[in-house]
Structures are given as structure tokens and as C-alpha cells.
Amino acid sequence: MTEKEVMVKLNSLKSIKPDNDWLIKTKNMVLSETGLAGGEFTEKTEKELVFSKKPAFIFDFRTLLRSHRKLAYAFASCVFVLSLGAATINASNSSIPGESLYSVKIAGENVMLAVTPEGEKAKVEIEYAGKRLEELAKISEKPSTSEQHQKVEQLISNYDEKVNSAKNHLAKINSSGNGKKAVKAARVINTQSEKYAKDLAKTTDNLPVSIKEKVSEKVAKAIDSTEKANTSSLLVLIEQKEAGNGDEISDEEMADKVNKKIDKFENSIKTTNNSDSATISSEDPGILENANGDQSINPTYTGSTEKKDGEVSNEENPQSADVSGENKPLPSNSPTEAVKDTVDVKKEMVERARENVGNNQLLDAMKIVAEAENMQEEEKNKQEIPFVPVFIDEVEGNASTEKPAENTATNNRSDVSREDVKTGQ
Amino acid sequence: MKPFENYKIEDTEDILKKEFEEKREAIGRIYDIYAIRIFRFVYLKTSSRETAEDLTSETFLRCWKYIKDKDKENSDGNFLKNDEAGPFIYRIARNLVIDFYRKKQFITIEIDQEVKNKISDENQDVFRIISLKEDIEEIRKALRQINDDYREIVILRHIEGLNTKEIAEITKKSEGSVRILLHRAMKALAEAIEERENMRENNKELE
Numbered sequence: 001m002t003e004k005e006v007m008v009k010l011n012s013l014k015s016i017k018p019d020n021d022w023l024i025k026t027k028n029m030v031l032s033e034t035g036l037a038g039g040e041f042t043e044k045t046e047k048e049l050v051f052s053k054k055p056a057f058i059f060d061f062r063t064l065l066r067s068h069r070k071l072a073y074a075f076a077s078c079v080f081v082l083s084l085g086a087a088t089i090n091a092s093n094s095s096i097p098g099e100s101l102y103s104v105k106i107a108g109e110n111v112m113l114a115v116t117p118e119g120e121k122a123k124v125e126i127e128y129a130g131k132r133l134e135e136l137a138k139i140s141e142k143p144s145t146s147e148q149h150q151k152v153e154q155l156i157s158n159y160d161e162k163v164n165s166a167k168n169h170l171a172k173i174n175s176s177g178n179g180k181k182a183v184k185a186a187r188v189i190n191t192q193s194e195k196y197a198k199d200l201a202k203t204t205d206n207l208p209v210s211i212k213e214k215v216s217e218k219v220a221k222a223i224d225s226t227e228k229a230n231t232s233s234l235l236v237l238i239e240q241k242e243a244g245n246g247d248e249i250s251d252e253e254m255a256d257k258v259n260k261k262i263d264k265f266e267n268s269i270k271t272t273n274n275s276d277s278a279t280i281s282s283e284d285p286g287i288l289e290n291a292n293g294d295q296s297i298n299p300t301y302t303g304s305t306e307k308k309d310g311e312v313s314n315e316e317n318p319q320s321a322d323v324s325g326e327n328k329p330l331p332s333n334s335p336t337e338a339v340k341d342t343v344d345v346k347k348e349m350v351e352r353a354r355e356n357v358g359n360n361q362l363l364d365a366m367k368i369v370a371e372a373e374n375m376q377e378e379e380k381n382k383q384e385i386p387f388v389p390v391f392i393d394e395v396e397g398n399a400s401t402e403k404p405a406e407n408t409a410t411n412n413r414s415d416v417s418r419e420d421v422k423t424g425q
Numbered sequence: 426m427k428p429f430e431n432y433k434i435e436d437t438e439d440i441l442k443k444e445f446e447e448k449r450e451a452i453g454r455i456y457d458i459y460a461i462r463i464f465r466f467v468y469l470k471t472s473s474r475e476t477a478e479d480l481t482s483e484t485f486l487r488c489w490k491y492i493k494d495k496d497k498e499n500s501d502g503n504f505l506k507n508d509e510a511g512p513f514i515y516r517i518a519r520n521l522v523i524d525f526y527r528k529k530q531f532i533t534i535e536i537d538q539e540v541k542n543k544i545s546d547e548n549q550d551v552f553r554i555i556s557l558k559e560d561i562e563e564i565r566k567a568l569r570q571i572n573d574d575y576r577e578i579v580i581l582r583h584i585e586g587l588n589t590k591e592i593a594e595i596t597k598k599s600e601g602s603v604r605i606l607l608h609r610a611m612k613a614l615a616e617a618i619e620e621r622e623n624m625r626e627n628n629k630e631l632e
Contacts, residue, residue, distance in 0.1 A: 001615040009564040009618065010583045016561075018464040018478065026482045027456050034449045034489055 096135045097151040119178060122169035122185040126192045126229075129162035133196055137203045149211045156215055159200070160222045163193070167229040174236045179245035186236040187248075190257070193230035197223060224377060227264075231370050234261060238362045251360075258362050258369075262353050265369055268376075269346045342379060346372050452489045455510055460485070462585055463518045469580050470522050472569060480525060484518045511587070512594040519577070519595060567617040575610035582607055 092101035092108065109128055116124050136155045142148060170189055174182040204212065204219045234257060240246045241254060349372045356365035463484050468477035491513075568576055581592045589607075593600045 001619050003611050003615065006611055006615050006618065007583055010568075010579065012561050013469065013564060013568075013584050014465075016465045016468060017461055018468075018474075018481070022478055023460055023464075026478070026485070027453070027460065029482060030456060030485045030489060031449065031453060033486060034445075034452060034493070 096138045097154065098139075098147070118169070118176070119173055119181045119185075122166045122173060123188050125162050125166035125169060126189050129159050129166060130192060130196060132156075132159035132162060133199050133203060137199070137206075140203055140207050149214060152207065152211055153215055153218060156204075156218045156222050159196075160218070160225050163196070163222070163225045163229050167225075167232050170229075170232060170236060174239070179240050179243055182236055183240045183246045183248070186233040186240070189229055190233040190237065193226050193233060197226045197230070200226065224373075228373060231261065231366070231373055234258065235363070235366050235370060238366055242363065254362055255357055255360070258357055258365050259354075261369055262350060262357070262365065265372060266347075266350045269343060269350070342375065346375065448489075448492050452485065452492055455488060455514065456485055459511070459514045463514060466515065466580060466585060467518055467522055469565070469568065469584065470573075470577065471525070472565075476525065480518065480521045483521055484514060487517050487521075488514060512591050515581070515585075515587075515591075515595045563621065564618070567614060567621050570617040570621075571610065571613040574606060575613050578603065578606050579610045579614055 092104040095101040095105050109131075113121065113124060113128075132155050136152065136159070139148060139151055139155065166189055170182070170185050173185050176182075200219065200223055204215070207215070237246055237249065238254060238258070241249065246254075349368050353365040353368040353372075356362070356368065460481065464477050464481045467480045467484075468474060471477060471480075568579065571579075577596065578592060581587045581595065582589075587595070589600050589603050592598075593603050596603070598606070
């Protein structure tokens with residue numbers, strides 16, 4: 001036994017800790033000793049327990065929050081229940097932003113999350129994401145006000161957050177080595193994310209037009225997050241199945257899911273040269289030259305533009321307006337070509353993925369899809385930088401008529417790019 | 426600083442109050458930093474959680490007493506110099522343990538079986554209780570087998586992570602002694618561990 005080995009063993013003793021409750025109680029006791037007049041301190045022998053004196057219980061919540069966050073939340077939840085009563089907590093369940101009970105609801109959720117063990121966090125987060133969507137649906141039925149716009153935005157952001165959080169927690173569970181838990185969580189995320197993608201598209205479609213336009217970007221992002229979470233869940237499921245943990249899902253079912261995902265992705269690549277491009281082209285002849293009915297007008301999408309069940313999300317509009325803003329002043333076809341290239345690349349990836357599925361290489365197939373999704377995200381991120389075209393000098397009298405109001409896809413970015421175009425001349 | 430005439434009685438109260446607040450804050454901070462450490466230190470020395478709890482709270486109460494009566498002497502306005510607080514607290518705890526053994530008014534309850542919650546890998550730090558898993562128990566028992574001075578020094582050095590200088594301050598020994606003691610202590614501990622392992626193997630054979 002070398003000294004080093006001994007040291008290693010000794011290390012394990014570092015985990016010895018006192019009872020947390022006792023720790024806090026004692027701190028309060030010590031502090032209350034200080035709070036008494038002049039802080040009287042009487043010498044005590046070991047026999048006389050310190051607690052024989054009953055000082056006032058000063059509950060130092062702030063310090064508690066700092067050092068023992070989860071315990072603080074646990075205490076808070078007790079206080080909540082005690083002061084409000086369980087009935088209130090339940091009543092708050094159906095509340096939406098704007099109602100007074102809503103904060104209770106959210107606080108309750110945070111407490112719940114704080115005390116949920118890591119292995120269950122993913123499920124809880126995705127559940128809460130669903131709640132945000134429910135609230136969104138309820139809010140969208142209300143008459144349109146400026147407040148409503150704020151709340152809608154807030155809800156969509158929160159939803160996005162929760163979905164991403166769920167995805168991250170899933171990754172953690174997956175890497176923690178607990179295969180069965182990972183599978184459970186992944187299944188939940190898988191089914192829910194599919195449901196949410198549809199719900200989100202439907203709900204946002206029902207929004208009053210004015211609000212719809214303003215939140216379109218956020219909605220697009222939210223749909224992306226949902227799809228990515230879905231992809232992650234599929235990856236985890238396949239991985240775990242290959243490791244022997246996913247027996248609840250049959251091989252056919254798994255392959256079926258992957259195929260569906262590939263199809264969805266393929267639909268999203270398919271650019272929509274439908275009504276959108278028609279609107280654009282009617283306003284700006286410049287586009288038609290480049291377009292030639294070329295699908296590359298709308299090379300990048302924001303979400304699945306045509307889902308299998310025929311839902312068309314309205315996020316594609318801002319994108320196409322965007323792109324048109326970019327493409328307009330360009331006389332040369334190079335960006336359009338570049339854009340076309342990525343479309344081809346993605347199509348190729350789809351094919352490869354399908355092949356893999358055919359060879360029962362589901363993991364590889366899914367990885368390709370994930371890669372392709374990331375590619376799309378990157379493209380979109382590039383687009384978000386207002387593009388000030390360099391070639392503008394050569395273009396005269398282009399994009400002169402600004403008709404932002406008519407273009408249903410009015411989105412700040414597209415306006416910006418058009419402005420740039422204008423001033424650049 | 427206001428000229429003397431402009432001070433009111435209320436001002437004095439404020440100053441006193443402020444100082445008092447600072448002292449309260451100080452003890453609070455010290456507690457936050459050292460409570461768990463002192464507990465662990467005492468527990469490893471006494472093998473009784475109850476004793477450890479009692480002595481730990483006693484330690485901080487005494488520390489408060491010291492701070493309460495102390496005027497701010499240091500330049501940085503603290504009641505204890507920055508490097509003083511640690512050894513100071515440990516000294517108090519250590520002395521309390523010595524007194525404790527001298528008076529022998531204790532009930533030793535080996536709390537081996539007390540596992541309220543498993544320390545799962547799911548980060549349950551809300552309910553972190555001592556989990557006396559087998560190997561922790563083993564090393565702890567081995568630690569008990571070596572003599573007190575050896576044990577103390579091993580605890581301070583390798584579990585609490587104090588350096589020779591700090592240990593010297595706490596134990597009122599010279600740094601040289603500390604080093605020699607440490608060396609011997611580790612040897613003794615290693616022997617104790619091996620001895621226990623051999624015993625366990627022999628017992629297994631007998632089964």
C-alpha cells in the first residue's frame with residue numbers, strides 16, 4: 001500500500017457531510033445568538049445541549065437561496081402550499097399569462113424542476129413545453145391587443161427554451177450511462193416533439209395576422225428547436241436500441257420513424273415556388289430574371305414547409321422575402337447557384353440517408369439527417385446578417401417600389417435588406 | 426468624518442449597529458465556509474455524528490463570542506485576519522474534542538447503518554447525508570486504528586487539505602514535527618489498511 005494509494009482512499013472520506021437540515025438549523029441558531037441583545041453568550045458544558053435555549057427562528061431565506069438553492073426552492077414550495085393551499089396550486093394549473101395565478105403556476109413549475117432528479121428532468125421540461133403551447137392556444141383565442149403580442153412572444157420564447165432544455169437533459173441522461181432511463185426519456189421527447197411541431201404550426205397559424213407577422217421569426221426558431229429535439233430523441237433511441245436497451249420498439253417501428261423523419265426533412269428542402277414567389281415576382285421584375293422558376297428563390301426554409309399532413313407553416317414567407325431581398329440586386333447567378341448547390345447537397349444527403357435505412361444502418365441515416373439539419377440552421381444564421389449586396393452599383397432602378405405592406409411576409413429583416421438595396425444605389 | 430459637534434446620538438447607534446451587523450455577517454460567512462469542514466473534522470475524530478453536531482455548533486458559538494468582543498484591529502477591517510480564520514476555527518474545534526474526551530461524557534453511537542438517502546449519481550444535493558458505503562467505512566475504521574496524533578494529522582492534511590504551516594498553528598507544534606508526524610502517520614495508516622484487508626480475507630476463507 002503506497003502512500004498514494006492511501007491518499008486515494010482518504011479522498012473518499014471527503015464526502016462525509018452533516019445533515020443539511022441540521023446545517024441550516026445550526027446556522028440559524030448561531031445567527032440568532034448574535035441577534036439577541038448584546039449577543040449574550042453563556043458557557044455551556046458539553047452535556048447541556050445547545051438547543052436547550054430556544055431562540056427565535058430567524059429564517060434567512062436569502063442566504064439559503066445562495067448556498068442551498070434547491071433546498072430553498074423546496075422550502076418555498078412548502079410555504080406556497082401552506083399559505084395558498086393545495087387548491088390554489090391546482091387552480092393555477094389552467095391559468096395563462098395575464099392572470100394572477102399564472103405566476104403561481106410558473107413558480108410551482110420551477111420548484112418542481114429544482115427538486116426533480118436529473119434523470120427525470122427531460123420529461124418534465126418537455127411536459128412544460130407542452131403547457132406553454134396550451135397557453136399559447138388559449139391566448140390566441142383572445143382578442144388581439146398589444147399586450148397579447150408580448151405574451152405570445154414570451155410564450156413562444158419560453159417554449160423554445162423548454163424544448164432545448166429538454167433536449168440537453170436528454171443528452172445528459174444519455175451520456176450518464178443509464179440506458180433504460182435514456183430510452184424512456186427519448187420516447188417521451190420523440191412523441192411529444194412530433195405533436196408539438198404540429199400544434200405549434202397550427203396555433204401560430206390561428207394567430208391574428210398582425211401578431212403572426214411579428215412573431216414569425218420566433219416561431220420558425222421554435223419549430224427548428226422542436227425538430228432538433230426530435231432528431232436528438234431519435235438518435236438516442238437508435239443508439240440505445242443498438243446497445244440493447246430499446247426493446248420496447250421493434251426494428252420496423254424504428255426504421256419507420258427514421259423514414260418519416262427523412263421525408264419530413266426532404267419536404268423542408270423543397271423550396272416553395274408557389275404563392276410567395278409569385279408575390280415577389282409581381283413586385284419586382286428583377287427577380288424573375290434570376291428565378292427562371294428556379295426553386296432556389298427560397299433555398300432555405302425555416303421549418304417544414306409542407307408537412308405530410310398538409311400543414312403549411314407561414315414561416316417560409318419571411319425567408320423567401322429575405323432571400324429575394326438578397327437576390328434582387330444581383331445580376332450574376334453566383335449566389336443563386338451557391339444556394340442551389342446546398343439544395344443539391346441536401347438532396348444527396350437525403351438519398352444517402354435513405355440508402356442507409358435500406359441497409360438497416362439506422363444510426364448512420366439519422367446522423368446524416370442531423371448533419372443536414374445543422375447545415376440548414378447555419379445557412380439561416382448567415383442569412384440573418386443583413387446582407388448589403390456588393391454588386392448593387394450595377395443595378396439600377398431595382399426594388400424601387402417598396403411595398404412592404406402588401407407582401408404578407410413582411411418581416412423586419414426583409415425590409416432592412418431592401419432598404420440597404422435602396423440606399424446602396 | 427464629520428466635525429465632532431455634528432454627531433448626534435443616533436449616529437453612534439448607527440455605527441454600533443453597523444459594526445454589529447458586520448460581525449454578524451462575519452460569523453455567517455465563517456459558518457458557510459467552515460461548518461461542513463469542522464463537522465467532518467470532529468466526526469472523523471469522534472466517530473459519533475451526534476457529538477460532531479454538538480461540538481460543531483459549539484465551535485461556532487465560541488467563535489462568535491470571540492468576534493463579538495473583538496474590536497476591529499486589522500487594517501482591512503476584518504475581525505480576523507484572512508489567514509487567521511481557518512486555523513482559529515480548527516483550534517477551537519480541536520480543543521473542544523480534547524475537552525470532550527477528557528470529560529468522557531459521551532455516548533458513542535456508531536451510525537454505520539444510517540443511510541437516509543442514497544447518494545445517487547443524479548446530483549441529489551438537496552438531501553446529502555453521509556453515505557457510509559463499505560469502502561468509506563473501511564478506511565474510516567483503519568483511520569481509527571492509528572493513534573490520535575497520527576489520525577489528526579492525516580485528517581488535517583489529506584482530508585481538510587491544510588498545509589504544514591496551518592497544521593502547525595492548529596496543533597501548536599513546529600512545522601518540522603508536523604512533517605515527521607505526517608510521514609509516520611501515513612505509514613501507520615497504510616499498515617492498518619493492509620492489516621484489515623488481510624483480516625477480511627482470512628475471514629472470507631473461514632466462511
